[in-house]
Amino acid sequence: MRTDLHPRTTDRLAAVRNLGILAHVDAGKTTVTERILYLTGTTHKRGEVHDGTTVTDFDPQERDRGITIFAAAVSCDWDGHRINLIDTPGHVDFADEVERSLRVLDGAVAVFDAVAGVEPQSESVWRQADRHGVPRIAFVNKLDRAGADLDAAVDSIRRRLHPAPLVVQLPIGTEDGFTGVVDLLRMRALVWSGGDTDTCEEGPVPDALVEEALRRRRVLEEAVAELHPLALEEFCAESTLSARTLAAALRDLTRTGEGVVVLCGSAYRNRGIEPLLEAVVAYLPSPLDVPAVRGTRDGAEQERAADPAGPFAALVFKVSSTSTGRLTYLRVYSGTVGKGEAVLDVGRRRTERISRILRVQADRHAEVDRAVAGDIVAVVGVKAARAGATLCVPSAPLVLEPPSVADPVVSVAVEARRRTDIERLVTALARLVEEDPSLAVRTDSETGQTVLSGMGELHLEVAVEKVRRAHGLDVGVGRPQVAYRETVGRGVSGLVYRHVKQDGGAGQFAHVVLDTEPLEAAAGDGDGGFAFRSAVV
Template sequence: MAELHPIALEEFCAESALSAQTLAAALRDLIRTGEGVVVLCGSVYRNRGIEPLLDAVVAYLPSPLDVPAVRGTQGGAVRERIADPAAPFAALVFKVNSTATGRLTYLRVYSGTIRKRDAVLDAGVRRTERIGRILRVQADRHTEMDLAVAGDIVAVVGLKAARTGATLCAPGAPLVLEPPNAADPVVSAAIEARRSTDADRLASALARLVEEDPSLAVRTDSETGQTVLSGMGELHLEVAVEKIRRAHGLDVSVGRPQVAYRETIARGVSGLLHRHVNQDGGAGQFAHVVLDVEPLETAPDAGDNGGGGAVGFVFRSTVVGGRVPREYVRAVEAGCRDALAEGPLGGHPVTGLRVTLTDGATHPKDSSEMAFRMAGRLALREALRACAMVLLEPVVEVTATVPDDAVGGVLGDMAARRGRVSGSTARAGTVVITATVPLAELFGYATRLRSRTQGRGTFTTRATGYAPAPSAVPVSDGTSR
């Protein structure tokens, strides 16, 4: 370290050691110029090493006067604001926290002065709000202040709509600061309330968590119906779940999400005839349909034919001579789409097939759209049982950046997860590996990658569609095909 700083180098050459004062001053200078980084160990989850971290912030990080003026945009032009209490007000919202006493919005004031009851402009959405109270936060103690000036980090009460990353500024001097970037979540877990009566409270707690932490995401899986919480790592999710349990008093269960498998056909059938007749009294039902079912040439996730139904499904009719009226053809198509909701392998949605209505017959009194819809659904179900079916599993493209000395272990782990490596690129001591991996095999991958790379590896994922699953792969209910 001494060779990077002239004063430290001079003292080291003269004394063969560095005093604490020289070391602290040198570290502060190197951090300010970006030539050095101080690394401390600790655990937020277990409250270890927090005080040394805060002491290091005070000792080594630059003050607002030590860094260049902050830059923002105003009407498309770049503007600078210096850390001067007399300059126009500009602050960045970096955290939002909902407490029992109200909504706290945490600000880093870059320029100007803000007082209680001042009006501020949310520059991103052009909304004006009013500051109620200004608080200096020290752990769980809040001290009320009359004003905050450039360089202060404070919490304010009274803002109703400002979100993390928003710029607050003087209404007469608008400025948009660059917001912090929230990385895409890479680890997910299914979460649900143990008691059904707590479902609404859990939804409210999750919404509040996402508002406070933009790196968290919550979604409902449309196929499994699970509520899925996603974050930056398993520890991140553990902390979020612990907040729900402690702050909201909710008893929740957490597990990994079910994988949304699909089914498709490898070999179709032709001329499958189905006659739907129901004469239980009153108006009867009669429908006669003949279907051809074949694999769709396009990719299984290539989309539908514009009907807004199942993915990877095309329906057409080659019936001539009016043997099946047009409105009944539409009913047959609707029935086929109904049948695609559950496949014969494991009740997963069916995709990647073309259905052709080749013939049919009607009854002058008993035929109806409902009868033909039922016939279409039952006919396609029967056809799928006769087809050679294939289970499809979701796959993702994984891009992992790992140190040179960890490449072998990472590649071996990807192979064990049924990954197919498509390329690798060397970059200044690291290797970027690109591979296609089944989504079901990625649970726990973040922890495994950290352990194999001593915490130096990172990865991102991108959904790429579906691929045939090997016959021995366990499906979401725990069984194997």
């Protein structure tokens, strides 16, 4: 943690957590988010996915389909800490939304289904977080379901994701009888009463679970001692670890990525969310705890620390069009920006003026006067910046590394059914690509058709439906086509063909020996395309 900042600045930044909720589709990400908002007092009614009343799944398509499609940012307060939270999609077609979100996050909560364990997209988002070096804690959800098994889910995390899972809770009850957890650090029971309020009551560990809780506490201590040098010293000297040492070691291991704290609960029944929030505050890093962001200026690499007094630098990670205008979502890495100030879009070399700064609550917004280092906000007034752009103070330009964008893999032809709508369709598609960089639009040179490309059929369905609903266009869509390329994977030598044709006259004869190899492996042949070399002597 930086200590050269003003004490008040240090205290404010240390109380900020920028985190995302990651998981496979239907693991319960949005329900976890809704329970966090309800518990922190941000909302006064628990939203339900199946009722279409969630805060973060506010888009009509998300409510119709019952899945998260667009990453949604919300802010809430818990125990004196500001939590900026992004609920990310779980479907593979929207992995680019997850990629852009992870680029600006300091930590994450990975949600797993207690019955299914690690699912395919769980593995994908975990690898994405690995690439960005985002510290995580794990929450095994849906322990109230038939077949739920915490140990089996943890074992799948260990086998498929290869972290060191550090389980800090023991469930009280199984399946429909799941009522609470034993906190293995403080050796206490947390039981939820049930009913509409579902309040949490703290008490002693049930007699029937004391022996099992002590055994698991010992397993946790041994696992932590193997990974943390200071914990190992205390464990060797005392043969045990104090709760204070254990908590400090868990925090260090989480932030370095050497271990993953595992909690459990049932978000739908509102059980396990309070301990999850406590773990977010205790173990995940603040903007001060992560390395300073790196960028380039005039070809030289520079660092910008999370200092509100430093030169302003922010990364655009999302753009959307709403009834209030064009919203540009920023992660502020350094400095402070206020309403009415001019900022530089470094990539376009264009100066923009910020007219409003909004604290985002999904589709609702609260206007603020300024944004400082560590904040995730939306701004109005930036007209041209796209996702991945760097906004900074004009006197100190810096280019931050943008999120990577995957190449589209599926394409469909789209056309306006009425000739009078052609211009409107072109405008709608341009706006669509501006908001979602993983989409691409081109005109087929052979057919003259407008082709929309994306990450999958669902991705394209959502995009086309958005054009229909937002712009009132009647759009025709062709059959999806997969974009793929074939090339030589490995060399093959000695393919022989003998051609003999004798039907009068001189006749024909040929003896062909063909060798193939990847072009990159052929010395002096460049780095792509096709080359033919005759070796006839």
